Amino acid sequence: xxxxxxxxxxxxxxxxxxxxxxxxxxxxxxxxxxxxxxxxxxxxxxxxxxxxxxxxxxxxxxxxxxxxxxxxxxxxxxxxxxxxxxxxxxxxxxxxxxxxxxxxxxxxxxxxxxxxxxxxxxxxxxxxxxxxxxxxxxxxxxxxxxxxxxxxxxxxxxxxxxxxxxxxxxxxxxxxxxxxxxxxxxxxxxxxxxxxxxxxxxxxxxxxxxxxxxxxxxxxxxxxxxxxxxxxxxxxxxxxxxxxxxxxxxxxxxxxxxxxxxxxxxxxxxxxxxxxxxxxxxxxxxxxxxxxxxxxxxxxxxxxxxxxxxxxxxxxxxxxxxxxxxxxxxxxxxxxxxxxxxxxxxxxxxxxxxxxxxxxxxxxxxxxxxxxxxxxxxxxxxxxxxxxxxxxxxxxxxxxxxxxxxxxxxxxxxxxxxxxxxxxxxxxxxxxxxxxxxxxxxxxxxxxxxxxxxxxxxxxxxxxxxxxxxxxxxxxxxxxxxxxxxxxxxxxxxxxxxxxxxxxxxxxxxxxxxxxxxxxxxxxxxxxxxxxxxxxxxxxxxxxxxxxxxxxxxxxxxxxxxxxxxxxxxxxxxxxxxxxxxxxxxxxxxxxxxxxxxxxxxxxxxxxxxxxxxxxxxxxxxxxxxxxxxxxxxxxxxxxxxxxxxxxxxxxxxxxxxxxxxxxxxxxxxxxxxxxxxxxxxxxxxxxxxxxxxxxxxxxxxxxxxxxxxxxxxxxxxxxxxxxxxxxxxxxxxxxxxxxxxxxx
Amino acid sequence: xxxxxxxxxxxxxxxxxxxxxxxxxxxxxxxxxxxxxxxxxxxxxxxxxxxxxxxxxxxxxxxxxxxxxxxxxxxxxxxxxxxxxxxxxxxxxxxxxxxxxxxxxxxxxxxxxxxxxxxxxxxxxxxxxxxxxxxxxxxxxxxxxxxxxxxxxxxxxxxxxxxxxxxxxxxxxxxxxxxxxxxxxxxxxxxxxxxxxxxxxxxxxxxxxxxxxxxxxxxxxxxxxxxxxxxxxxxxxxxxxxxxxxx
Numbered sequence: 001x002x003x004x005x006x007x008x009x010x011x012x013x014x015x016x017x018x019x020x021x022x023x024x025x026x027x028x029x030x031x032x033x034x035x036x037x038x039x040x041x042x043x044x045x046x047x048x049x050x051x052x053x054x055x056x057x058x059x060x061x062x063x064x065x066x067x068x069x070x071x072x073x074x075x076x077x078x079x080x081x082x083x084x085x086x087x088x089x090x091x092x093x094x095x096x097x098x099x100x101x102x103x104x105x106x107x108x109x110x111x112x113x114x115x116x117x118x119x120x121x122x123x124x125x126x127x128x129x130x131x132x133x134x135x136x137x138x139x140x141x142x143x144x145x146x147x148x149x150x151x152x153x154x155x156x157x158x159x160x161x162x163x164x165x166x167x168x169x170x171x172x173x174x175x176x177x178x179x180x181x182x183x184x185x186x187x188x189x190x191x192x193x194x195x196x197x198x199x200x201x202x203x204x205x206x207x208x209x210x211x212x213x214x215x216x217x218x219x220x221x222x223x224x225x226x227x228x229x230x231x232x233x234x235x236x237x238x239x240x241x242x243x244x245x246x247x248x249x250x251x252x253x254x255x256x257x258x259x260x261x262x263x264x265x266x267x268x269x270x271x272x273x274x275x276x277x278x279x280x281x282x283x284x285x286x287x288x289x290x291x292x293x294x295x296x297x298x299x300x301x302x303x304x305x306x307x308x309x310x311x312x313x314x315x316x317x318x319x320x321x322x323x324x325x326x327x328x329x330x331x332x333x334x335x336x337x338x339x340x341x342x343x344x345x346x347x348x349x350x351x352x353x354x355x356x357x358x359x360x361x362x363x364x365x366x367x368x369x370x371x372x373x374x375x376x377x378x379x380x381x382x383x384x385x386x387x388x389x390x391x392x393x394x395x396x397x398x399x400x401x402x403x404x405x406x407x408x409x410x411x412x413x414x415x416x417x418x419x420x421x422x423x424x425x426x427x428x429x430x431x432x433x434x435x436x437x438x439x440x441x442x443x444x445x446x447x448x449x450x451x452x453x454x455x456x457x458x459x460x461x462x463x464x465x466x467x468x469x470x471x472x473x474x475x476x477x478x479x480x481x482x483x484x485x486x487x488x489x490x491x492x493x494x495x496x497x498x499x500x501x502x503x504x505x506x507x508x509x510x511x512x513x514x515x516x517x518x519x520x521x522x523x524x525x526x527x528x529x530x531x532x533x534x535x536x537x538x539x540x541x542x543x544x545x546x547x548x549x550x551x552x553x554x555x556x557x558x559x560x561x562x563x564x565x566x567x568x569x570x571x572x573x574x575x576x577x578x579x580x581x582x583x584x585x586x587x588x589x590x591x592x593x594x595x596x597x598x599x600x601x602x603x604x605x606x607x608x609x610x611x612x613x614x615x616x617x618x619x620x621x622x623x624x625x626x627x628x629x630x631x632x633x634x635x636x637x638x639x640x641x642x643x644x645x646x647x648x649x650x651x652x653x654x655x656x657x658x659x660x661x662x663x664x665x666x667x668x669x670x671x672x673x674x675x676x677x678x679x680x681x682x683x684x685x686x687x688x689x690x691x692x693x694x695x696x697x698x699x700x701x702x703x704x705x706x707x708x709x710x711x712x713x714x715x716x717x718x719x720x721x722x723x724x725x726x727x728x729x730x731x732x733x734x735x736x737x738x739x740x741x742x743x744x745x
Numbered sequence: 746x747x748x749x750x751x752x753x754x755x756x757x758x759x760x761x762x763x764x765x766x767x768x769x770x771x772x773x774x775x776x777x778x779x780x781x782x783x784x785x786x787x788x789x790x791x792x793x794x795x796x797x798x799x800x801x802x803x804x805x806x807x808x809x810x811x812x813x814x815x816x817x818x819x820x821x822x823x824x825x826x827x828x829x830x831x832x833x834x835x836x837x838x839x840x841x842x843x844x845x846x847x848x849x850x851x852x853x854x855x856x857x858x859x860x861x862x863x864x865x866x867x868x869x870x871x872x873x874x875x876x877x878x879x880x881x882x883x884x885x886x887x888x889x890x891x892x893x894x895x896x897x898x899x900x901x902x903x904x905x906x907x908x909x910x911x912x913x914x915x916x917x918x919x920x921x922x923x924x925x926x927x928x929x930x931x932x933x934x935x936x937x938x939x940x941x942x943x944x945x946x947x948x949x950x951x952x953x954x955x956x957x958x959x960x961x962x963x964x965x966x967x968x969x970x971x972x973x974x975x976x977x978x979x980x981x982x983x984x985x986x987x988x989x990x991x992x
Contacts, residue, residue, distance in 0.1 A: 156757020240799025422886045427761045
């Protein structure tokens with residue numbers, strides 16, 4: 001086949017990129033080689049649009065054992081142990097085929113973790129969907145949740161937390177970001193490198209089929225009406241195979257017989273081969289005819305580009321081959337030698353001995369194109385940032401707003417979702433989903449890790465720089481609420497088409513904001529993932545840079561949860577209420593608006609607040625802590641009461657706002673750096689002293705107790721609801737969307 | 746006392762059962778690979794939760810052919826205490842060591858949550874330390890835990906007092922709303938006629954420490970410790986060491 005414009009278009013390779021390929025090779029590529037270039041230079045694998053921006057993020061710190069560039073990042077958690085973690089997106093496949101798309105997303109991130117030699121112990125996810133009123137969205141939602149459950153539950157890794165958001169912009173572009181954390185001995189972390197000429201290259205795991213060919217390319221294009229036709233590019237997951245691989249690979253890694261190991265994720269055999277070679281400064285030569293195949297008549301092109309799941313590539317130390325083969329045999333897996341490490345830095349692919357591809361590994365990795373795409377401030381911003389409360393007319397009563405917000409899926413209990421996830425297997429889960437940051441203990445150490453993934457995309461839409469800072473602050477604050485010292489982060493940057501300058505501007509601003517916030521909070525980003533082209537028919541998603549944060553809890557017996565603990569405890573607000581309704585859930589739910597400026601964030605004050613939370617937890621002062629986020633103070637206070645039998649009575653000062661919006665701003669404003677904590681009455685002074693020493697405002701606002709949720713503003717009662725009634729609204733709001741189905745079952 | 750925790754390739758609660766026996770209860774515990782034909786001299790055998798062989802076919806359907814199952818059967822036949830938890834219970838059903846079968850949950854969804862179960866019988870090795878009618882708060886985590894058997898089988902189970910655990914309300918009442926998955930007669934766990942083989946869908950090994958949400962499940966482990974050390978409820982031959990090797 002000659003390579004013409006049609007062929008290049010089908011591969012998503014531009015004319016300029018093709019010129020570059022010609023120069024690098026000094027000849028025309030074969031079709032197999034073009035396929036290899038196309039996947040490695042796809043946005044998904046090369047980060048060609050994002051790389052210049054990502055380089056500005058802080059990635060180092062005293063605890064960082066592994067920064068970006070490997071299969072996952074790692075931080076030191078003491079006792080010679082490392083927390084190995086990463087977040088990754090599987091957005092495009094999950095839209096096309098929700099169950100398998102989400103399931104294989106879970107499978108992919110788990111492989112990234114055990115590939116480092118770490119035993120995965122926790123999963124979280126950050127999901128975005130369109131409104132649940134839309135039946136197609138419900139189908140996607142149900143499929144994604146079932147897919148995550150189907151994979152994670154089978155393999156036996158608990159899903160301990162996460163977040164879910166809803167907005168029209170995600171209807172045709174749901175987001176499925178999956179975070180996985182594992183534990184490894186710090187000195188046993190293994191990398192994805194190939195080195196040592198003559199060392200054997202092994203393939204192990206599922207056989208290669210025609211599934212997922214060009215998945216990485218698909219994930220690097222926007223959707224249109226033809227997307228349905230892309231279904232064959234989604235892979236099918238086999239969690240049992242992955243479980244075998246996980247156990248066998250951890251056994252093999254422990255044997256110290258490996259040079260390196262990498263999973264075959266996006267771009268399959270191609271990516272693992274050239275990346276391992278490139279990292280080790282070596283070449284790799286493989287023969288595709290030796291690759292175990294599920295189908296007959298597969299061409300080298302198909303074998304190299306297949307994204308069949310549950311496959312690994314290993315480089316084995318010379319003389320240890322039979323030992324490695326024996327370990328895999330125990331698990332009924334057959335490790336097959338498909339090639340060897342060579343000198344010369346080239347990736348050579350043969351088919352029954354015939355050379356079908358011969359490319360310098362660095363041409364596919366380090367020397368892949370890098371774009372400094374044009375950026376332009378979007379036109380929508382000036383208008384969207386304007387917010388006039390007075391123009392909204394008289395607001396509804398606080399009680400009515402309160403009930404409406406508790407019923408919105410964004411705020412409502414996610415029990416319908418996490419009940420489907422095995423969140424207890426491995427018996428490490430100290431804080432269950434819905435109870436705050438997910439917390440897992442590290443057996444044998446007395447320590448625990450608090451994990452949170454967060455992003456309020458409305459804030460990012462209204463001001464990408466500030467919004468990304470708020471996402472960092474929220475994720476970090478959530479782990480601090482549990483008592484965890486934030487020690488490392490991973491990001492998943494979900495944006496629309498980067499070839500549109502206004503999207504690239506959002507991206508650039510968000511990365512800048514994320515970097516600034518992470519530096520201020522001393523939070524290194526050790527890896528992550530970028531997902532671009534999240535748009536359908538030219539309509540992009542809200543920019544959604546999700547941050548996953550790992551927090552270290554020194555004493556696992558001092559974990560703090562969301563809910564109030566004891567009748568009579570004092571409720572204290574850390575931080576201050578301001579008139580900040582911009583981008584709020586209130587505006588979205590009550591007025592259908594995403595408008596205004598996001599809440600102001602003072603990073604120094606945020607850092608101080610988090611120090612108070614961590615110290616207050618370690619001293620056993622703080623009995624419960626819950627971050628104020630969507631729905632503001634009123635929703636936060638209610639959530640502190642839900643899942644307990646404890647009501648509360650509070651009274652806060654009035655926040656001045658335009659017209660008659662004072663009560664609304666006070667109760668439902670979403671000012672940053674606020675946490676509602678509860679403290680034993682006799683230790684209140686101690687906590688207030690700790691907070692004031694750190695310069696953090698701490699105001700006692702009420703007491704835990706009773707069977708009602710009562711809130712007053714400056715002595716005037718504005719909300720007074722029976723706890724059970726409010727809780728029923730909140731706990732059944734998502735279930736109600738699926739009720740007809742349950743009636744049939 | 747020594748526990749054997751059988752490991753099928755897709756077991757995923759094997760470490761949890763081991764941890765409960767070894768680190769919480771403080772007894773010896775050993776993993777036994779499903780391809781092994783000996784139980785290594787254990788006093789108690791646990792078939793843990795998980796997805797034994799992926800269970801794409803029918804839960805536990807392939808596991809009964811694993812070599813270790815011959816040893817487990819022989820151990821059970823000699824009166825040794827065997828506990829099947831979740832997938833382990835499903836394996837016991839498939840292996841014919843307990844009667845009945847599992848259907849998909851009534852919700853047609855996987856469910857992971859704490860439920861309440863009532864101890865119906867205290868003359869089994871795994872309930873010997875329980876109070877009659879004791880209500881335990883223990884998690885379930887399964888997609889196929891909807892116990893089914895023909896009405897005459899259920900009748901026989903009731904008559905023989907083989908229903909060991911039932912789903913109940915927190916107050917201990919057998920009610921439809923306390924039944925999480927649609928199981929016949931709210932059955933959460935059973936024993937065989939000899940009473941030494943017990944299977945249940947809830948996970949007692951996940952409820953052995955307050956730190957992880959409940960310590961109510963520990964009593965099953967304490968029960969078998971009591972039963973083995975006192976030689977109670979172990980059928981005719983007292984305390985048969987699991988030296989039985991299948992051939």
